[in-house]
Amino acid sequence: MNNNAIALMCGITFGAGLTLSQMTDPAKVLGFLDIAGNWDPSLIFVMLGALTVTMISFRRILKKPSPLLAQRFVIASRTALDKPLILGSAIFGIGWGITGYCPGPSVAGLGLGNTEALIMVCAIYAGFWAHGKMKV
Amino acid sequence: MDNFTPLSSFSGGLLIGLAATLLLLFNGRIAGISGIMSGLISPSKGEILWRLVFLLGLVLGALLVKALIPESIKIREGFPYGLLTIGGFLVGFGTRMANGCTSGHAVCGIARRSKRSIAATLTFIVSGMLTVYLLRHIIGLSV
Numbered sequence: 001m002n003n004n005a006i007a008l009m010c011g012i013t014f015g016a017g018l019t020l021s022q023m024t025d026p027a028k029v030l031g032f033l034d035i036a037g038n039w040d041p042s043l044i045f046v047m048l049g050a051l052t053v054t055m056i057s058f059r060r061i062l063k064k065p066s067p068l069l070a071q072r073f074v075i076a077s078r079t080a081l082d083k084p085l086i087l088g089s090a091i092f093g094i095g096w097g098i099t100g101y102c103p104g105p106s107v108a109g110l111g112l113g114n115t116e117a118l119i120m121v122c123a124i125y126a127g128f129w130a131h132g133k134m135k136v
Numbered sequence: 137m138d139n140f141t142p143l144s145s146f147s148g149g150l151l152i153g154l155a156a157t158l159l160l161l162f163n164g165r166i167a168g169i170s171g172i173m174s175g176l177i178s179p180s181k182g183e184i185l186w187r188l189v190f191l192l193g194l195v196l197g198a199l200l201v202k203a204l205i206p207e208s209i210k211i212r213e214g215f216p217y218g219l220l221t222i223g224g225f226l227v228g229f230g231t232r233m234a235n236g237c238t239s240g241h242a243v244c245g246i247a248r249r250s251k252r253s254i255a256a257t258l259t260f261i262v263s264g265m266l267t268v269y270l271l272r273h274i275i276g277l278s279v
Contacts, residue, residue, distance in 0.1 A: 001162070006158065006159065006163050007159065007163065007165075008189040008190065008196075009193065010190060010193065011191060011192060012196050013197060014151070014152055014169075014193065014197060015197020015198045015200075016151055016200050016201050017147075017150070017151030017152035017154075018198065019202065019209070020147055020151065020208060021144060021146075022141060022144065022148070022210070025210045025212070027212055028210075031139055033267070033268040035269070036272075036273050037272060038139070040139040041140060041142075042142065045145035046149040048149060049145065049146040049148065049149020050150070050153040050156070052149070053157055054153045054247035055247050057161070058156075058160060058244070058248055059248075061157070061161050067163055067164030069163055074165055074166070075248070076235060076236075076245075078235075079250075079252060081251060081252060085234050085252055085256055085259075086259050088229075088230045088231070088234030089241075089260040089263065090230070090263040091229055091263075092226065092229075092231050092233075093259065093260035093262065094264070095222075095224065095229075095230060096223075096263075096267075097223075097268045097271070098219055098220075098222065098223035098226070099223035100212075101220075101224070102169075102237050102238040103173055103227065103231060103237050103238075104169040107194045107195065108198040109198065111196065112199070112209055113211070116217075119224065120224040121224075123221045123224025124170075124225075124227050124231075126225050127225040127229035127230070127231075127232070128173070128174045130228075130229055131228070131233055132177070132232070
């Protein structure tokens with residue numbers, strides 16, 4: 001197994017998880033964000049499922065000197081709660097609340113014959129590009 | 137709460153956690169989708185193929201579930217493409233500014249007990265809820 005085979009396998013598992021939990025359905029996500037409407041807490045259970053695994057595994061893995069198939073761990077080193085973090089998250093939340101899509105389900109939805117997913121992925125890349133131009 | 141699906145949501149979450157665990161254990165990488173996506177536009181050597189196959193995997197994983205459990209797939213119709221474009225742009229811009237999204241901050245960052253990721257997650261959930269409240273209950277958008 002090389003790095004790319006692992007990446008493919010992890011992508012498939014991640015995409016299956018997003019789809020099984022119906023996070024590829026924007027109506028489901030908006031149902032979670034709509035606390036004043038017909039609230040659907042399912043997204044909390046997706047988070048609980050994912051964190052049940054990662055809260056245990058990450059701590060153990062990161063005690064190792066290196067990953068099994070790479071030289072080192074590539075982990076964000078910043079710790080400050082700065083303005084770009086909070087402002088960027090707030091901007092992301094607005095886009096998430098308008099559309100019901102975050103990046104993972106947008107990509108996973110490309111395979112489901114979903115025109116919305118294609119528009120989302122293109123628009124997300126436009127946002128990446130604009131951020132790169134502005135360097136904020 | 138008639139749409140509540142705790143079991144399939146929790147099971148899907150376990151798979152997401154498993155994927156993030158294996159990517160970190162073998163490749164030493166964080167499964168943050170916005171970061172994996174954006175790394176394709178300013179490429180450096182050895183940083184393209186694994187990102188492409190991971191993203192291809194997301195699509196294949198969705199197709200796999202569609203083949204096994206077709207009733208789990210719902211495609212929304214009638215949502216305005218203009219709103220989708222504006223929203224998608226904000227998702228792209230915001231996740232780059234904040235260095236992560238739901239996967240990178242909420243799943244992987246919180247697992248590392250990162251204060252930045254906890255703050256980011258709370259911020260985008262509150263911001264998302266306020267946005268939905270404004271659109272659905274103040275403006276009256278019905279899709």
